[in-house]
Amino acid sequence: QSALTQPASVSGSPGQSISISCTGTSSDVGGYNSVSWYQQYPGKPPKLMIFDATNRPSGVSNRFSGSKSGNTASLTISGLQAEDEAEYYCSSYTSINTPLYVFGAGTKVTVL
Amino acid sequence: QVHLQESGPGLVKPSETLSLTCAVSGGSMRSYWWSWVRQPPGKGLEWIGEIYYSGRTNYNPSLKSRVTTLVDRSNNQFSLRLTSVTAADTAVYYCASHMAGVNTFDSWGQGTLVIVSS
Numbered sequence A: 001q002s003a004l005t006q007p008a009s010v011s012g013s014p015g016q017s018i019s020i021s022c023t024g025t026s027s028d029v030g031g032y033n034s035v036s037w038y039q040q041y042p043g044k045p046p047k048l049m050i051f052d053a054t055n056r057p058s059g060v061s062n063r064f065s066g067s068k069s070g071n072t073a074s075l076t077i078s079g080l081q082a083e084d085e086a087e088y089y090c091s092s093y094t095s096i097n098t099p100l101y102v103f104g105a106g107t108k109v110t111v112l
Numbered sequence B: 001q002v003h004l005q006e007s008g009p010g011l012v013k014p015s016e017t018l019s020l021t022c023a024v025s026g027g028s029m030r031s032y033w034w035s036w037v038r039q040p041p042g043k044g045l046e047w048i049g050e051i052y053y054s055g056r057t058n059y060n061p062s063l064k065s066r067v068t069t070l071v072d073r074s075n076n077q078f079s080l081r082l083t084s085v086t087a088a089d090t091a092v093y094y095c096a097s098h099m100a101g102v103n104t105f106d107s108w109g110q111g112t113l114v115i116v117s118s
Helices: none
Strands: A011-014 A019-023 A035-040 A047-050 A062-068 A072-077 A086-093 A102-103 A108-112 B001-007 B019-023 B032-037 B046-052 B058-060 B067-072 B077-082 B091-099 B113-115
Touching: A011 A019, A019 A035, A019 A086, A019 A108, A035 A072, A047 A062, A072 A086, A102 B046, B001 B091, B019 B032, B019 B046, B019 B091, B019 B113, B032 B067, B046 B067, B046 B077, B058 B067, B077 B091
Parallel strands: A011 A108
Antiparallel strands: A019 A072, A035 A047, A035 A086, A062 A072, A086 A102, A086 A108, B001 B019, B019 B077, B032 B046, B032 B091, B046 B058, B067 B077, B091 B113
């Protein structure tokens, strides 16, 4: 059982906006701003899309945005495109004496 | 960002030790934490542990008794040893890195599949 809770799947039509939630506790998501989102295609390594809950690395499309409220973080993909179909994982830093980094189980995004 | 490349045996027998190395290129190992993350087939990601360039380590408590990480600064690489493996340790193993003070993995290796089977 993953430490962070994500929906198993989210789908949308091209051009639409979708959001993926990531719910943790005050010991991880709620306690730190160190929430990251990763995109993963089959057979490929994860790619960083959002860090520190809301920041986008250089080179990542501005169609990807992140937010956080309390113990829940969210990734929003606007103007959905076929290339966005992938698995998305959230991750959070936690405290010492636990796994320092915990992940969600992943959300499969399907572009209809 | 640096380039990371994992290497090691793709098949390990149960009860034996899994050993992997991650070569770092395109940058210095200084001021970075060097991590191992694994992903069982069809499943999610699990953080295994990390080592700082100075040699300081942090491990996932669920694996701590079986995990050792080492850093080889002269050869720009770091390694993972996981003892007493079982089929549950079958996974794609990734090396990853993050800058000290920035708790996000911004560089990842391509991953290497390790199967535990007799």
